[in-house]
Amino acid sequence: MDVRQQYQDMRMTIESPSPCNVDRAIAVIVVDENHVFRRGLVSVLKDYPDFVVVGDVPNAKEATARTTVRRPDIVIFGSAGPDANGIQSIWELRQMFPRAKVFVLTASCNQDYILKAMEAGAKGYMHKTAGVSELVESLRLIARGDAVVYPSRVMSPLIAAEATREKRGAFNGLSPREQEVLTLVAQGSSNKEIAARCYVSEATVKAHVRRIREKLCVKNRAQAVGLAVTRGLLNTDASLNIPLASCYPGAPFP
Numbered sequence: 001m002d003v004r005q006q007y008q009d010m011r012m013t014i015e016s017p018s019p020c021n022v023d024r025a026i027a028v029i030v031v032d033e034n035h036v037f038r039r040g041l042v043s044v045l046k047d048y049p050d051f052v053v054v055g056d057v058p059n060a061k062e063a064t065a066r067t068t069v070r071r072p073d074i075v076i077f078g079s080a081g082p083d084a085n086g087i088q089s090i091w092e093l094r095q096m097f098p099r100a101k102v103f104v105l106t107a108s109c110n111q112d113y114i115l116k117a118m119e120a121g122a123k124g125y126m127h128k129t130a131g132v133s134e135l136v137e138s139l140r141l142i143a144r145g146d147a148v149v150y151p152s153r154v155m156s157p158l159i160a161a162e163a164t165r166e167k168r169g170a171f172n173g174l175s176p177r178e179q180e181v182l183t184l185v186a187q188g189s190s191n192k193e194i195a196a197r198c199y200v201s202e203a204t205v206k207a208h209v210r211r212i213r214e215k216l217c218v219k220n221r222a223q224a225v226g227l228a229v230t231r232g233l234l235n236t237d238a239s240l241n242i243p244l245a246s247c248y249p250g251a252p253f254p
Contacts, residue, residue: 025049026143027070030056031063032078041076041105044132051139060089067097073143074101078128087116087176094121101142105135114149120176124148173215181208186225 028051032038038056045051055066063075075093077086090102101123104114114125123142126135130150138148174182184194191205198205209221218224 025052026074026139027052027054027072028139029054029063029066029070029072029075030078031058031060031075032056033058034078037078041078044135048136051136060086060093063089064093064096067093067100071097072100074103074139076103076105076139077122078105087113087120090117090122091120091176103139103142103148116176118147118149124150126150174212178208178212178215181205182212182224182228185209185212185221186228 054070103124107128194205195202
């Protein structure tokens with residue numbers, strides 16, 4: 001489905017929700033580094049018989065472990081915790097468990113982050129100020145297979161951003177981390193400099209660069225950057241100002 005149409009469908013669905021019937025309880029895992037928030041959300045969902053919380057964990061690593069065992073329908077990311085980047089965590093979870101639907105429930109209104117989360121595989125976004133009824137209905141819609149962005153006022157910029165993103169087809173096969181590394185390469189950073197900025201080893205950077213070359217079908221770094229710029233994957237001016245927070249595994253949500 002065209003993503004812009006999907007966003008328009010989201011607007012109609014969340015603003016005029018219809019009852020969602022489910023055949024069984026919706027299994028949920030809650031991920032947030034704040035224990036009080038996690039327990040509060042678990043308590044709220046226990047009031048609804050069509051939900052069953054099969055885990056509440058503080059970070060993405062534990063979420064992956066719990067998902068392996070409990071196979072939830074929905075994983076609610078309140079945050080990815082201090083030990084993983086949020087976008088990367090969503091992408092990795094979706095790669096490992098494609099049937100698990102990721103729902104981002106965060107205090108961030110960063111539209112670039114929301115779009116990247118959707119690109120990484122999230123099925124929904126909701127701001128933490130939303131009411132309980134909106135949250136519960138959104139989770140039911142996601143369990144049914146719909147996508148949700150709430151509040152709807154954030155969708156218009158997302159639609160505009162998606163129109164630009166459609167020109168970036170070659171980027172679709174790159175993980176969020178590989179996209180960050182390619183951006184740093186385009187800025188002229190060496191492997192050593194990228195490793196320092198991203199808090200990883202040079203060997204890890206070299207592995208990322210090798211996979212980037214393989215996915216873009218190019219022979220070297222220069223060709224990778226040239227192809228990216230030619231296809232509009234990188235804006236040579238904007239790339240110098242792209243936030244690097246998501247390249248650092250310990251970075252918080254934007």
